Amino acid sequence: MIEIKNLSFAYDKKQPVLRSLNLNIHEGGIYGLLGQNGVGKSTLLHLLCGLLTPSDGEILFDGENVRLRRPSTLSETFIVPEEFNLPAITMAQYCKINAPFYPKFSIDDLKDNLALFDLNVNDNLATLSMGQKKKAFMCFALACNTKLLIMDEPTNGLDIPSKVQFRRFIASHMSDDRIIIISTHQVHDIELLLDHVIILDSHDVVLDSAMSDIASKIYFTLTPPNDPEKIIYQRKVFGATAYICMKNQDDPETEINLETLYLLCCEYPEKIKDILS
């Protein structure tokens, strides 16, 4: 479990990025981290890995402070950053030098993952395109079977078929003792995948809720409800109107439209907190 206690961080003292953030992240879930540009998503991900030093507060991963960057924590954490460099060696050589650092690494998982993306373990990493490098690195990341896997904008640079495969790929590697945190602007790529959503805005967490909880309290529709008082939020979408409405027992559960939910959280953060609390 990850416990974030009173976390504050600023690159510049005059402009804090995060202020007294409190959050608990439990095993067995795929978490989506959403927010506007510059709100601090990547910063939070880096803080979770211990790559940044908080100005205040702490982050504990299974009771250990991540900032200490101990091998016991690092061997159970893997981050796929938005941009990265890979050396000019084959995937097989890359595995040979990096896999021993991850005790749960599985070569069979890696080969299966690579096969899903039409890649080969003998491909030279330097000769791959940006999208292929991303796929190769994600294959390695998942094959490490670390307890915590963080991905920053993982679908950037992936073609449409690969985005479909990505969802299948992530879902198949989920387990009860694993945490996967995905930060992205491409909400449509991951909304069917998520178990939990975290939305950041104005230096704080606006929404921290399981998708099942959200689906049990509100529903999403393109047709206006019979009772207009049930409408919490509405917005124009390609000539139609998307509605978020309060859910009664009689109302069916619908898929969550993350884009609309995100806009509701940004425009009326207090409203969504009241509804979900």
Next chain:
Amino acid sequence: MNIQNNNFSLARLFMLIKREWAMYGKEMIKKAGVAIGLLAAIYVFVFIVFNITISGSKVDSDIDFLSYVTMGCALIIVSLSASSICGSYSDKDERLDNLMSVATTAEKYLTKVFFNIIILFALLVVSILILDFIRIGFTEFITHNSQAQLALPQANAWSFDYNNFDYNNYDTTTFSNLFSNIDNIIFGVIEYLFCISIFTYAGTVSRRYAFVVGVAMFFCINILLYVSGYIVTACYYTELMSNSYDTNSPIVYLTEVLTRVIDFAFCITLQIISYRKFKMLDLK
């Protein structure tokens, strides 16, 4: 071996060194090899071609500039080390990769030390040995004297008179210029450590301008240390003022030893300070 052990582990250090070699080391050696190879080619061309065309069966001492080539090789290696150290602090991707390596901070730091101090210094030594081997081989060839290797004395190549040396009357064996005596070896090692320590510290002070800060620090500190070394031994200072000092005098020798000790102590202190700053390093 338990990779998740939080204590210092030699096995993990070796794994980290192997990883660093595969990811960055080969590239570094290639760059060093190309630069030193170019310098060596120029030396060999000038030394051999000029000697054959101008001197005939003799070796012209004016054309042997191995000492300058040695300094050039050292400069290339120090620049590469400095560039590697500063790059690992300033390049965000490399920094992230280093920070996320599954190892203790001490193991990560020692890996850097191993590459920049041991591997590159070994490369420097091998380069000089190869160049000296070429010099000796050519001298043997041109003077038709297979004993030339033994005939060349422990002299500084700048002052050795190849043309008038009596190759049949010798009592010394030769090594490359840098290794003519133990003092030179110690001097070389300490100077190299000195340069690397400065750049290591500069990397922790300013990530963006690490190289510039390192060069500036190198010149300032070098001047300061030499001045302080002379001041430490008042007697030598007095002798220096009289312009009649004897290079073999114990006072002069003591001053040189003290200067080396101060240099070495400075290197170690800087490495300790750099390590403590390295522990606080993050992605910011």
